[in-house]
Each structure stands twice: as structure tokens, then as C-alpha cells.
Amino acid sequence: MKQHVVLALAATVVLGLTKGVLSFPTEQEETIWPIPQYNGTFLWMTEDQAIEEANLAKEDGSRQTFDKIKFFLYTAANPTKPTEIIKDDPESLARSNFDFKNPTRFWIHGWGGGYKAVEPVRDALLLNGTNKQYNIISVDWTVYSTSTMYISSQRSCPKAGKIIAEFIDWMHNEAKLSFDTLAIYGHSLGAHVAGFTGKTVKRGKVHTIVGLDPAMPLFRFKNSEKRLASTDAVYVETIQTNGGVLGFYNPIGKATFYPNGGQAQPGCSKEDFFCSHGRSVEYFAEALSQEKKNAFVAVECSDLESMEKANCGKRLPRVRLGDPNNAKKAKGIYYLSTNSEAPYSIKKL
Template identity: 40%
Template sequence: MKVLLVLGALLAAASALPIEERINGENGWYVPQVDGSFKWMELKDVEELLSRGEQMEGRARNGVRFYLYTRSNPTDGKEIEAEASSVHDSHFNKDHGTRFVIHGWNGRYTDDMNTLITKSWLSKGDYNVIAVNWDRAQSIDYASSVLAVPASGEKVGEMINYLHEHHGMSLDSLEVIGHSLGAHVAGYAGKKVGGGRIHTIVGLDPALPLFSYNKPDKRLSRDDAFYVESIQTNGGKLGFLKPIGKGTFYPNGGKKQPGCGVDVTGSCSHGRSVLYYAEAVTEDNFGTIKCHDYEAAVSKECGSTYSSVRMGAVYNAYMVEGDFYVPVNSKEPFGKIE
């Protein structure tokens, strides 16, 4: 409650910069509200808010749950805990690759994002798909939910360590996939496990509001796993525009997605990262064009020659680095191949 009161006071006071001087993600942020609108917060106000993050730690850690899906239980998730009996009573199989899937703000483990990605991976083979539910760690308010990200990510990292150390889960075949705020939860999980030991983290349009690009220790960064891939679809608004991953992919230039109409709130373009990734897992059909930098990807000035790289491909960890423009269709199938 104290955090919410402080946030309210900060938002009420956050109007010092004229609108024409506001640069989202540089000298402040447009923070999404529950009703779809945005409110401006300046750097100093955000820093004061984030300094109070320790007040959320207990709630965040206690609000994270894990639900396992396998081909034996593809639609009915089995809650597992960091206890031997819990894991042994589930269908967890150390010989199968593992995928952690992490929802974003105001999400839940049963949301379309989780079910779609779970279905995609289970259609490809035998996997342990663990949906992370951290909705009870959040608040209905976005800014307060940001405060829960570090502790939630640490809890995910602890579960990864537990399954690796006590149940033989391989880190070499582990992928952690997070959307929006969930991408940063994944980043903190990677920091907790440490040393780039998680094989792959996939950030689906990592959330921009209240995260600084020049503070990689406070967000998902390319060093949080052996390989970090980011699929950026609403850059400069709800998601980052500057490259987050070792391999960074810019569908349609990374700002706005075809077929989303006016998309005033950015939610359609933001959500397309999930649809693209799920399709990439099952179809491996997103051709890419290598760019010399992210500005070229955003401006769609990377030429027309397709590379050998496919967005979202499992093998990217061993061969991909840099920024890629990704042509996409306005409806399914979204991927394009030369």
C-alpha cells in the first residue's frame, strides 16, 4: 500500500518536462495504465520509486508458482515445488529438454501466451514445459509490478538451480521464454543462475517502461544466458527499440506490426511477438535479412537478400549475433521465406 501511495504522488507530480521534450526510455517513460492510457514519469521519480523495491520482495517471492506440462498432461498443468516428492509425483523427465514460459503484466499462467507456446513446443517433441505464474507477485498497477520483477526472477532462478542440482535437468538444453515484463523476469533468473549457464533466453518484446537500456544489470541483457534472443515488435512504446539480445530480430522494423490497424495502445504489436515465436517454433518459417546495425533494421534499409538465419530457431545459439530485419505477413502464417 505504501508503494502505491508513493507511486500516486509521483505520477501526480510527473509533469515537469514539456511534452515536446519527452523521449520515451531516455529522459523518462510513458507508463501504461490499466485503462490503456499512458502517464509520463521522469527519471528522478522513477529512481525514487524503484529504490523502494525491497518492500515488494517478500510478496514477490511468495507469489511465484510453477506448473509443469508434458505430452502426458498437455493441458492440465501440474503444480510443482522445489521439493523431491513434488517433482517425483509429476511427469518431469530429466532426459527431455525443458522450457520455462513467463507471462507479462496482468497475465497468468493459463493465458493464451502460455498455452500457445506450450502447445507449440509439445507439438515438436517431448519437453518439460514449465509455466511460471507470478500474477500474485504483481499489482494491478504496472509500476508496482515492475518492483516485483527482480525477486520473481530470482525465484525462477532458484527453481532452475534446484531442478538442475537435484533432478538432473540439463542447463545445456534449457530455454527460458518471457514476454514483456516476463522477459525481464527471465533476465533476473539468468542472473541468479549466473555465468551464462542457462543455454537460451528468448525475450518477446521486452518491456520498455521503467527499464533503462544503459542499466543491463536491471533488465534482460545479452549476458544473462549463453545465448539471448530478442524479438522486438513494439519498439519505443511498450517494448525496447535498441537491441536487447545477442541476436535481435525486428519484424517489420520492430515498431508496429502489419494487420494491427491504428494500434494506439501498442498492445496488438506487442502481443505479436508471442504469435510470431509460437509459429517459429512449429514452422521455422521466419526468414531474416542481416543488418549492419539496429537503425538499419528499424528503417528497413538492410537490402533484400535473405540470410541463412531463421528467427526463433533452436540452433541460433551457435551461429547468430547481430541485428536482423524480419519481413512478416499481416495474418497467419506470419512468417515469410525467400
């Protein structure tokens, strides 16, 4: 086995520092990748080496059992205790509180997560928001995504997306789930699973996908067919908070939001990439629960270079990160600042 370079989280100097921020290849076409490990370190390796590691560990994604992916429904009637809906089991659907008249939101967790990772978003919609009538379906793909090897989870994103797409098509047929009011939220690897879901549904087109710091390692910017892409739904929004390390830096949504420049987040040390990676979820959940229209207001940037310099001026119209109405008005690159701790929203620019 080839020798790999271990990168501790503290060793940001290996990634490179330019003017106090991380630097990395613009097109993200790396031949060697920082692969996250369960113990909080990274292994630098090529894609072939990562696949070799997965095969040697007998954790190759092609050997996973995807019929164990589960779907848990939360509604205003059961905001904290979910009911499971099982595909091709109409009785499980009948026992649930699913209401086709309400908009549906899917949540797809990232690597090492679980269906309970939906809680910040669930609470924002069902407990703290103004409109509490939602069907919130949290996808549990831990049968795969809790593999100790990132590469195993990464390789099965397309298959997981296909299974979720089949479930959505079934719900459309059996329960009149509306594609027009359907949104899928995914964090990290879950963002790409959401993209593959949007690519493979057959009964309609997903209206909205929100990718929360879509995972970068082993995904290539130029290969949009194998990652979340702006065409996977009617509207795709990405909130990118740890660009170039755990998340993408180049814009991959129809609208891409860069809180604080999209690399390291205030309140997170520059060495704690996982903190910045997770802030995308915290920002989004807080945005969903905000009733005032001036929460998480962002300004449009003419290009990525302007965003990097935070030189976007006060161009109008401004939009809000996470605004459900963004599909009607948001397109391009947006910059915003946040506080270093909750509440994160800065009411005025």
C-alpha cells in the same frame, strides 16, 4: 502529489510521428516515461513519481510475498493439464512427468498475465511441433505481476528472477535438469525476469533466453545489470515488436529480430500498442510450430540505421526468427516482414 499527464492510446501524436512511425530518444534514457495503466492508457511520469504512486497505493514490490510463485509442468503426457512442482517438495516432483532426458523450457508471463499465457507456445511445442518431448514449466508470478500498478511489478523483477533461479538450481540437483538444453522464454516484464534468472543461477549457465518484446518503461538501455542483457545466457535472442513504447527499440540481445521494423505491426492500428506488443508472442509461437526451414526468414542488417530503412539487402547467411539452432549462428540485427494476420510467416523475402 504532482500532476501527471494522461495519455490515451489514441494519442500517438504525443509520442511523435516521423515518416509514419513512432520516434523516441535513441538511447532510451528518458527522464519521463509512458507508464502503462490497467485501463489502457498511459501516465507520463518520472521514475520518482512512479515510485511515489506505488508507495501511496501500498503496492510497493518490497512488500510482496514471493514464496507464492508457482511452477506448472506440461509434458507430452499432460499437454493441457499441468502438474504443480513445489520447490523443496520431492514428492511433488516425483508425482510429475518431468523427464531429465528431455529439454526444458520455462515460460514467464508479463504484467497482468498468468501461467496460462504459455498456451500458444505450449501448443506449438507439444501439439504442433515435430519434437513433442519437452518439459514446459510455466511460471505463475501473478502474486506480484497482476498488481494494478506497473511500477510495483517492474520493481520486483529482480526478486522474481532470483526465486526462479533457486527453483532451477533445485531442479538441477533433484531432477538432473540440464542447463545445456534449458531455454527460458519471457514476454514483456517476463523477459527481464528471465534475464535476472540467468544472472543469478548458481549451478550452471542458462543456455538460451528468448525475450519477447522486453518491456521498456523504467528500464534503461545503458544499465544492462538491471534489465535483460545479452550476457544473461549462452545465447540471448530478442524479438522486438513495439519499440519505444511498451518494448525496447535498441537491440538488447546477442541477436535481435525486428519484425516489420520493430515498432508497429501490420494488422495492429498505430494506436493499439498492446496489439503490437503481443505480436512478439504470436510470431514466436508460430515459428516454433513451423516445420519448413523458410518460415520467418530474416536478413542480417549491418546496423540499426540500415534496419530502420529496411535496407539490409540479401546478406547471407539468413536465419529464422525463433529457430532453436540460432545459438550456433545468429548474432547481430535482423529484419523480416510478416503478414498482417495469421499465418504471419512470409515464406519468401
